[in-house]
Amino acid sequence: MELSHFKIGHEGREVFWNAEHFEPFLFFFTFIALVIFAYGLYRRWLIWSAIGKAEPEDRKSNWKVRLKNLVIDGLLQRKVLQDRYPGIMHALIFFGFLLLFFGAAFDATEFHVAEPLGFAFLTGKFYLFFSFLMDLAGLAILVGVFMALDRRYLSKPDRLGYRGKPDNTPDDAIALLLIAGIVITGFFIEALRIAVTWQQTPWEVWSFVGWTLASALNGISEPTARALHKGMWWVHTFLALGFIAYIPFSRLLHMITTPANYYMATLRPTGTIEPIRDFENAESFGVGTIEEFTWKQLFDSDACTRCGRCQEGCPAYLTGKPLSPKKLIQDIKTYWLEKAPAAIQAKKEELRAKMAAGEETDKCAKVLAFLDKIDQAIDKYVPARPETGEKALVGEVISLDELWACTNCMYCMENCSAAIEHVPKIIGMRQYKVLMEADFAPELQLTYRNMENNSNPWGVGSHLRGEWAKDLGIKTLAEDPNVEYLFYVGCAGSFDDRGKKVSIAFAKILQAAGVSFGILGSEEGCCGDSAMRGGNEYLYQSLAQANIEVMNGYGVKKILTICPHGYNALKKDYPHFGGNYEVYHHTEFIAKLISERKIKLKKSVADYVTYHDSCFLGRYNDIYDEPRKVLKAVPGLQLLEMERNLAKSFCCGAGGARMWMEEHGERINDARAKQAIETGAQTIAVGCPFCLTMMSDGLKTHGKDETMNALDIAEIVWKAMDLEEEKPPVDVCKT
Amino acid sequence: MNIIACVKQVPDTEAQIKVKADGSGIDEGGIKWVMNPYDEFGVEEALRLKEKFGGEVTIVCLGPARAMETIRTALAMGADKGIHIDDPALYEADSYATAEALAAAIKGLPYDIIFCGQRAIDDDSGQVGSILAELLGIPVVTMVTKLEVEGNSAKATRPIEGAQLVISTSLPCVITATKGLNEPRYASLPGIMKAKKKPVDIKNAAALGVSGASKAKVVKFVPPPARPPGKIICADDTPEGKAAELVKLLREEAKVI
């Protein structure tokens, strides 16, 4: 045995110790593993791109921002770490692996580049630190894997399943055991090496795990150790190479797809839906078949790790509806894998027909050759699945109850650690049901007819829209277009008796603050948010265009709203159709008035208040602070937070056109009201007229309407301004 | 099966109806026009029959140019073609003159069933379907809430006070539709797009050989007596007194019980 040139002061180790002649074999097997890996990934890519449509959204430009997303959320695991236990669990495995990966790269560089060139660097203090770090990384991975095994097989949180049933697959166990196996065999190789060489290399104590393990192997003979080492070396190698080859065929694929998905994540404002552009010439609308998803939408489902973060805060799921965002994404994935062969056959036939007709023969031939490749790939790659017969994407793969249970609350998307875009898929499928099949809930049909005929969901005569303001001395833009702000009131603020009180309170605040504003009166129309989120893009666009025409006609530049739905639509969706305005939600604006000392809050009006974050204000528009600031400015007001708040707030149940639909089973608003009641607050403050209705109803359900109330922030502020005497209740029969 | 559905364009139920100052009519400004809801039941039933038996649904509509929207709405629901009777001479037509024009437009067409709404929610006359049947010499069943067609006859259910009559009729016939017959469908977007290309014949009074001369004329439109503001019934402030007063008012003032 040759003597090592390493010594104290020049610590290090031989990279291929006891495996001197294995190197060519290692290269060979590595090559094979990499080929399998690349092949698998390529096949997968072929399927995504063959089944899905072209992606209309730009997913490439602005690479700096995209890279930043990739680094922060992919590499630095920001989103993953937001969730404590699973975050730490994943980080231990992820960072451990990353370190070991770089360690292996260092080893390889040392052996193949640095040493031959005579500037070996894995020596001395650096080597000791390196050894320590590598063992630490290995240990971290093992801890992470055990946490994961505990989570998946012992503690079994609901989110790793569906309604109490774990959705574990053999793949989950294989992946974890592979990881653990690689690390454990690695430690054993190290320990066996140390068991043989420890006397010459006392510094190996820095490889503390290997050293400890070697101590346990005390007394093992050198030949046994060497033989065991060789064997273990190959086991380790095959596990590691197997791991690489296994990636594209398993949940490990997320190592590639999830970061890629971060890179491609939408850069548009939260909740933006790609508008349908050409109603006249489009042949179909929405997503009715798997092929009508874009390739990116299919890709999304391959980035999903079934971590269940989405499910954990989904208001539909938590109130017993069949919808789970995770299940939805997984069902889509299972389905496209099933449909892959047939979908590609269909495409090929279409191309052949085109060629036969003599259209674009060259192009078709090229695509056909390409598809043949995919076909072969599918034969080899997609595991044969039982023939399940034709299933409709919408109605069977995704049940209608699932589809319509979504409140578009954006919890899933905001909390997804893989940048999956659930809501646009749901809206796409709703568009199919509404626009193509006109098959949807009768109560929603009534709502849409009402919006068509009277531009409000209740069908109240549109000429009555400005009635709420008639005794307040508020001018319409028709009467005076030279105002700074348009107060876009919205349907609830115009027609709902409860909502009107909010409009009146806000209008009075504006008047007291001397803000120059006007309303559109009967020229105002429904913002269309419910139509759009309920899949009726056609109706939505006609409503949006009508509003834009009126507002642009008056040269409107700045808009105030009291409804987050109108706020969101006007601010983020109307620009698609030429409506570009500076839009403020009333909570933002009141916060501004307070900070500019334009209004003074003098009177104490409520002691304990909890604030319910509206989804379209919070998650959609990041307005979390302003409403709280306003509330805290009210004298004597104590703000109590619900457990689910801010970005993890729980929807009231009204979004995504759910306001207009019957809800069966436990109602989302009742669940939310219960959470509010549990804070011990007397008042639920809201910033949305629909939340207001939902919370008021929820309080009634729980029999709390006598002791608690739900108020809009504008109402609280107006009362606190103390400029109006409260009218005592009138006894109608006594006067 | 050849089915004809007659439709009328009317102001939306929630529309504000303002009588012109001189009482000569109503002010049409700001009115949202829709298909008469009762006619919509007829169109829906026609489409259901077509789906069951095959054939064609033709929409016949009398009205000014804007009424074309209503024809397109019916075509978007799935009807095949339309006839638009558009002539200023007919805009003020009474029920009889309207029925004459419709009959003239329908006479040359093959038909097994003609649907009308039981009344239009603007003039609320409820006569056209019956007059049309008379002019075409075919039977009519009005206010139908249920219809079963079998071979050359149909069974129609019609409510009267306190009972439902099941009436059998030979075909062809006129059926006037009322609430309960069906739930009209929501038009699909491809339906709306296709409707724009479906054929609609525009005919005037001369082409139909009618004059539009009306026998019944609304000589004056008057706003309704202002609905009294809601009354809070106090009576002697006892539940008994209030209940008695309420029942009395419902009986004698509102005449609803």
Add this chain to the structure above:
Amino acid sequence: MAKGVFFVAECRDGALRKVSFELASTARKLADQLGDEVGAILCGSGVESLASELAKYGADKVFVVDNPALEPYTTGAHAQAVAQVVKDNSPSILLCAASAQGKDLSAALVGKLATGMATDCTDLRIENGRLVAVRPMYAGKCYGEVVISSDPQMASLRPNVFPVVECAKAGQVVKVDVALGELKTKVVEVIKDTGGKIDVTEANIVISGGRGMKGPENFAILEELAALLGAAVGASRAAVDAGWRPQSDQVGQTGKVVSPNLYIACGISGAIQHLAGMSSSKYIVAINKDPEAPIFQKADYGVVDDLFKVVPEMTKEVKKLLG
């Protein structure tokens, strides 16, 4: 020259309906103004004995068309019979009831007689010897004054609007034989509404209960009143959500949209989602303890009191009324 004010009496199950007397009284009044005779047209099977009742309310003549084919009522047979009498006597005015049967018959008569008619009139007067009929249009959002240039000038009268005034006349019975042609329609079945459940969308009167009902058992008081009035019992979303009433009875945006003649809301505050389902009702009654409840804004008649006291009292009153 057309002369005489005629009306078509309506009978069912061998008895004249009340609206027939309203028609008779109104015809009498118009005839007196015109100095004309009142002719009643009575069609049916075995109805001759009813003629005297019509005389009591002002019929000078009663034209009786007695034919087994006229029972039960069919549009074709009755229209032929009445048209025959009208053609034989050329009255200047012909009045019908705007009841379910009367509306059907009168519309067919317009076709047969090639004349004009004012439907569902609430007032009639004579100006310059011609009839001026006042009738609601656009669901009562405006009224039209109608004149008819042809004879007979037809008008159908909204039931329960015109007063019944006794004014005995000779009531000379004139029997008319009408050869009824082939009838293309026939009544094959009469399904009596047996006080069974009436669908809220089809009922003329709907009595709904909300959260204020406090429990499912309390709907019994609404059902008792509903049975008397032939009304359907509806519910607000709150009552349905609480599981007190079936979903099919829910009135509102996400339930059924109803437009009865009378809607009685008991213990319903009147959130917009409920109003969207019933605000087109002709008359709205609200019974609620809370004077601030928004439902009172929409109500024609409001009672601010405990519904558990008011509703049973109403039931008693209605019982008295119906004898």
